[in-house]
Amino acid sequence: MSTAILTGQPVPGSPLEGDLRSLGFDVRVASDAADAESLLAAVPADQRVAVVDARFVGHVHALRLGLTDPRFAASAVPGAVAAKPGARTELTRALRTTAATTGGVVTHDALPDDIAAAMESGATDVHRPDLGTLVATVPDDPQARNEARQAVAAVDDEAVRLRTAVKSRDGFFTTYCISPYSRYIARWCARRGLTPNQVTTASLLTALIAAGCAATGTRGGFVAAGVLLLLSFVLDCTDGQLARYSLQYSTLGAWLDATFDRAKEYAYYAGLALGAANANSDDVWALALGAMVLQTCRHVVDFSFNEANHDATANTSPTAALSDKLDSVGWTVWVRRMIVLPIGERWAMIAVLTAVTTPRITLVVLIIGCALAACYTTAGRVLRSLTRKATRTDRAAQALSDLADNGTLASSFTALGRRGRFLPAPVLAFVGGAAIVAVAAFTSYGSPWVVVAAVVYVVLSGLALARPLKAPLDWLVPPFFRAAEYGTVLVLAAKADVNGALPAAFGLVSAVAYHHYDTVYRIKGGAGAPPRRLVRAIGGQEGRTLVVALAATLLSTTDFTVALTALAVAVALVVLVESIRFWVAAEKKGAPAVHDEGEPA
Structure with a gap:
């Protein structure tokens, strides 16, 4: 149960208390700022609390947007301010500041608006939703109140709510x-x-x-x-x-x-x-896997480009x-x-x-x-x-590095690469990826040249990240790595030409793609990339590519299918257990929710 504290003299006939209760608030009335502070202190620390001017006139949905949105620690509309448990301290401090200014007496000005302003002046981010045609106001006299009520009646609250749900x-x-x-x-x-x-x-x-x-x-x-x-x-x-x-x-x-x-x-x-x-x-497994590889690479292009330019200056x-x-x-x-x-x-x-x-x-x-x-x-x-x-930030460069998903093998060459000057990162990533896929495609199954190309790919993967990814086209590095890893698995499974190889490859790419999508969602949510121990445990993108190349060279086609299946199961178990643990813990901690407001490709 959340708590709403009404400040000031209640207005006869006002539906405000009923509106707040319909939104799940336990309503209490404060006679002045000092009384409001006492009521605030009595509210359990794990509850959301709102301070609302008793003279408030507006739509219920305006109150809903301003007081109940779980994505924001603090939010406000004219005449009302709310704070989740994490922002309760700032709300209390702002209330005390306001009380000291007014001498503990509610002035003719709206106290919640003063509190919201004080919170913002204290560097607290107070979300103010775009109300559009919805009404939220604190009228000063009966005439203004009557006009506000007419404005409320002129707009269909439910129609606005339905429209903005899309x-x-x-x-x-x-x-x-x-x-x-x-x-x-x-x-x-x-x-x-x-x-x-x-x-x-x-x-x-x-x-x-x-x-x-x-x-x-x-x-x-x-x-x-x-x-x-x-x-x-x-x-x-x-x-x-x-x-x-x-x-x-x-x-x-x-x-x-x-x-x-x-x-x-x-x-x-x-x-x-x-x-x-x-x-x-x-047999259309190659087409099904090809469609998944292409679609996943498209998404990585979207994510990488957006992360590279998320907070760039002169953009x-x-x-x-x-x-x-x-x-x-x-x-x-x-x-x-x-x-x-x-x-x-x-x-x-x-x-x-x-x-x-x-x-x-x-x-x-x-x-x-x-x-x-x-x-x-x-x-x-x-x-x-x-x-x-545009000048890209260190945060953007780190996000691209995390999306690259390099493991221990590539990281060792990254350290060596910092001592010299090499080709641009996208060129290194493209050359390495094109080499391994081309060699896998144009040599026979079991050719040792695939392993040679995989080793070259490991080296170039490390060198590509030797410098921060801040150049104009550095966002292409993660998509090139995805295409190289997934493409190698697809081509080698097709080359094996044995029943079950392509379905096993489909399973492996699915498990790895889940890990890469999970990385994206963590970065978008501000939680950072998965821990390095997880990336090392599943080999990194270059390590998995090398393992698949070695398996194709050293094993028979039947054993290669078994190896792909085993690798798919191992990767899936490791990433799923860690991912589910992380997201369940994030939910319990009240981490902010990130919901996409545009349709992804």
Whole structure:
């Protein structure tokens, strides 16, 4: 239970106390600032507390946004301020400062506004939500109060709440084909006490059932799979809208939502591969793995570019200016969003193709579409980077280094590389990655040259990180490493040409990709990268690449399949145990939740 302390003389007929109770607050009334401080001290230290002016007039949703959002330690709207347990000390200090200024008597000015201002002057970050058309004010006289009440009556609080439950930036398919009704599903869930995490789990289960239907290899199974995949996406949109509608944000929920999105899509790829084999013995595992590799590399490009420029200074370029100008023309916004094939358009395409064509056609079209989207987005970001006069920070350089995922072997060469001058980091990463993938592709299975190329790759991986990654194109280093590691596993498994090798490779890349996505979500959440002991335990990206190359050279094709399976299981167990432990602990500690407000590719 949270506590709200009303300050000042209560206004007859005001619905304020009832509104606060509907938001879960235990309401107490203070006659002056000194009394408010006494009531504040009596509130248990583990509870959220709000100080609200008794003269407040406004929408209930304005109070909800200003007083109950779990993402912020302190927040305020005109006439009300709230603090979570972590900011209670600052709130108490600000209240004492205000009480000393006013002599312990509530003045005609709003006391909560004075408290919020005092907290901000003390370097406390007080979140002030954008209320839009919602009303939140403290009228000084009966006429102003009457005008404020009329303004409240003129705006439909619930309509605003439903509208703002939808992401501020979404794809065309999501905006026009899903959100018009999924927001009402979110409200239905909220009124029945369902949580976003429960809806997220339902979305995952629906997608897994869809993958199972696709795996049957029958036309009925393929049609059912397409329908269920779309239903899973509706639920995927609903969970975020439910979180925004009811402000049920959580650290664990943000992680589950992001992680399950990847798990659903990649499990569906596996279902298509199994379905093709069951339908007509068509082996499309290489296509399924290729689609996963391409999609994961696209995401790494997005994450690396954004992290490199997250807090860069002088972060402008002619290319960015042209992009902003194009966005000012309505139809170009939707065309540009559709070109990048975001999750809504991508899942809709997969669902339709699954229902009416074959798994092979579905995966081929998916790979072509994702490849074109990757070329478009990467080319644009390269142009922006080359024309942008930006100074990147140490934090950005560290984030890129963490995303690189170098292990012990590469790190030893990183130390040596600091003593000399070498080619730019992206060139080293590209040359090393291209060498190992090309040698694996153009030599026979078991060739020792693959190991030689892997050793060269280890050396170049270390040298690429010899200097802080602050150059314009250094954000390309992590994507090059991902393409090299995943591509090597894919090519060597295909070269083995034995039953089970590609499914085992699919499992290994899935486990490693989970680790890389988990790294991204920790960095985005401000928690930093996974501990170095975890990276060392699973070998680092260059160590795993070398191990796979050695296995392909020294083992028979059958034993190579077993080795890939064992490595996949080992990596999955280590990263899952550590990841789940971390996120559960972060949830218990009340770490801030990071929810994406734009649709990822």
